Amino acid sequence: MLDPKLIRATPEVVAAAMRRRHKTLDLDVLITLESRRREALTKAETLKAERNAVSGQIADLKKRKEDATGHIEAMRRVGEEIKALDIEANAAEEEFMGLLMAIPNLPDDSVPDGADAEDNIVVRTWGEPALPDFPARPHWEIGGALGLLDWERAAKIAQARFSLFVGQGARLERAIQSFMLTLHTEQHGYTEVAPPFLVAPESLRASGQLPKFEEDLFRLREGLYLSPTSEVQLTNLHRDEIFDAGTLPRYYTAYSPCFRAEAGSAGQESRGLIRQHQFDKVEMYKFVAPETSADELETLVANAEDVLQGLGLPYRVVLLCAGDMGFSALKTYDLEVWMPGMGKYVEISSCSNCGDFQARRGQIRYRREPGGKPELVHTLNGSGLAIGRTWAAVAENYQQADGTIRVPDALQAFMGTAVIG
RNA sequence: GGAGGGGUGGCCGAGCGGUUGAAGGCGGCGGUCUUGAAAACCGUUGAUGGUUCCAACCAUCCGGGGGUUCGAAUCCCUCCCCCUCCGCCA
Incomplete structure (x- = not known):
């Protein structure tokens, strides 16, 4: 498997290597999937940080026997949002990995060009x-x-x-x-x-x-x-x-x-x-x-x-x-x-x-x-x-x-x- | 195949659903002490991803996957692996 970062950082290098192998590869699809994954992941992580903080507050309130239903209700909605974002991020990653696993290794510079x-x-x-x-x-x-x-x-x-x-x-x-x-x-x-x-x-x-x-x-x-x-x-x-x-x-x-x-x-x-x-x-x-x-x-x-x-x-x-x-x-x-x-x-x-x-x-x-x-x-x-x-x-x-x-x-x-x- | 037990950090081993990335011990690393070493004491000690840009911050990870919940190492389902006994077998 290639380094996923390579596809993000230097797609042209990967593309050139695939040409040397006489293979076609749609890099745009990979790059789109990766940015989709990262966008969902970042959003999900922000919400998770919020949920962790509020959950701590809920614990404190409960310890003092005070009312926490407002926080709990808010976090229930945040939880649903997180679930949706996680599904989105995982789906994008799975598709990305599926494609990545089918990409061959990059030929070394010392390897001669040629088709067969x-x-x-x-x-x-x-x-x-x-x-x-x-x-x-x-x-x-x-x-x-x-x-x-x-x-x-x-x-x-x-x-x-x-x-x-x-x-x-x-x-x-x-x-x-x-x-x-x-x-x-x-x-x-x-x-x-x-x-x-x-x-x-x-x-x-x-x-x-x-x-x-x-x-x-x-x-x-x-x-x-x-x-x-x-x-x-x-x-x-x-x-x-x-x-x-x-x-x-x-x-x-x-x-x-x-x-x-x-x-x-x-x-x-x-x-x-x-x-x-x-x-x-x-x-x-x-x-x-x-x-x-x-x-x-x-x-x-x-x-x-x-x-x-x-x-x-x-x-x-x-x-x-x-x-x-x-x-x-x-x-x-x-x-x-x-x-x-x-x-x-x-x-x-x-x-x-x-x-x-x-x-x-x-x-x-x-x-x-x-x-x-x-x-x-x-x-x-x-x-x-x-x-x-x-x-x-x-x-x-x-x-x-x-x-x-x-x-x-x-x-x-x-x-x-x-x-x- | 049947019955039972168990899988937690490099290793051993705790862990009432709520600061538990996780007690304690061992090992490792750094330091104090010492001529040096040992002992003792103090500190430290995981991975991955993201933001950011190198100093931090955030998220995730307690066999794998899924579920319940505001919140799961802790509850439920499922799969895998290991151990013990029985059966079978080279």
């Missing part, structure tokens, strides 16, 4: 996007041939776009997960958490999925949602809390399955592990002081790159343009891994600095010094990495001419073998 993925900028490349000296197969063929993936049974158990890993395939999933969590906790200073996989609507509001993107989520009859990413759980780990001075930054990592309805994505990437209703992910998350968040984003990306480098998977780092960024982010780098079987780079991690956008929604604050005023923190999140896509990348990059998969050195201890198949 075409305008993203490749900032660096690691490794060679090479093809083997035999016909490279996509991971679903490799996995299917070795009996590591079973799409028919996955669809029977659930429905299309769910996956079933079998035998060494399932073991590879677990190995990748363990490798990542071990790396982040032992080398990068993250605290591991194992969160709930169901989340409350309030949590989804804080991280930014609600109210705008409900159709992308699975909702349970009980009112809870299946989490689409543990970014939600990690954002809400410290919702409504104030960090003591000197306790930032805080780094967290979590494994969780992620559930996405993928509404409107029919026909896209329908084969393989790339686009599923459920996938596993290891997430990295940071709560930091505002002035450090730009640097923290760079190290977050580096932590994600470490996973790919550790696995020996070629990739490139892409800086998203303003029009291609997610709702809550002010700056985002995507990591795209090379998939020789698919013959292209595929997104495998997205690392974002959300600034105070989520912190304001979730009231996540810190004190700069003991006894100081609470200030909003900055939050950052990054996949470290999407496990299903990592599985696919390992299969495609380590496939061998005989149809087997060589296990990357870093995973051999977790797999207990050097070759799959």
Whole structure:
């Protein structure tokens, strides 16, 4: 959520930012609502001050057993007026907040202009996007041939776009997960958490999925949602809390399955592990002081790159343009891994600095010094990495001419073998 | 799921419907004392919004929401959470 004061004080800045995002926004409606709210609020507060004073007098009169009916009658009318003004102020605020909650974050100055993925900028490349000296197969063929993936049974158990890993395939999933969590906790200073996989609507509001993107989520009859990413759980780990001075930054990592309805994505990437209703992910998350968040984003990306480098998977780092960024982010780098079987780079991690956008929604604050005023923190999140896509990348990059998969050195201890198949 | 108990300031814990933002204690901060520290004593110690413009003033907040009342932490309704016992269960 943007700072409401920003809309009042510098609407032109907000308008310019929305243009960069290629979004339209009627600021006049917001400004009108805000002045309506303030007008009613000021009037109501004046009347409340009067009521408080007179109520004190009424108490005194009653204590002395004197007549107070005149005051009481007057305050009854004032009370009705206050009620009407409160309703007016609340209605205006509710409408204002409803609109404000649907406004995306402001892009950072360092984010390039652009409308869509075409305008993203490749900032660096690691490794060679090479093809083997035999016909490279996509991971679903490799996995299917070795009996590591079973799409028919996955669809029977659930429905299309769910996956079933079998035998060494399932073991590879677990190995990748363990490798990542071990790396982040032992080398990068993250605290591991194992969160709930169901989340409350309030949590989804804080991280930014609600109210705008409900159709992308699975909702349970009980009112809870299946989490689409543990970014939600990690954002809400410290919702409504104030960090003591000197306790930032805080780094967290979590494994969780992620559930996405993928509404409107029919026909896209329908084969393989790339686009599923459920996938596993290891997430990295940071709560930091505002002035450090730009640097923290760079190290977050580096932590994600470490996973790919550790696995020996070629990739490139892409800086998203303003029009291609997610709702809550002010700056985002995507990591795209090379998939020789698919013959292209595929997104495998997205690392974002959300600034105070989520912190304001979730009231996540810190004190700069003991006894100081609470200030909003900055939050950052990054996949470290999407496990299903990592599985696919390992299969495609380590496939061998005989149809087997060589296990990357870093995973051999977790797999207990050097070759799959 | 059933029965009962409970949710008050950073923490513990009082609170006849009327100066209760809220006693008391702990913790924190400042000061006195001390070579320094401890102890003791004194003072201080929340958030949000608004007016105003930086010093004040006002309003709101005692789990969330709604209601009764001139006035609610205190009464009523509802939801959430926690604890105990029973049932069920990995």
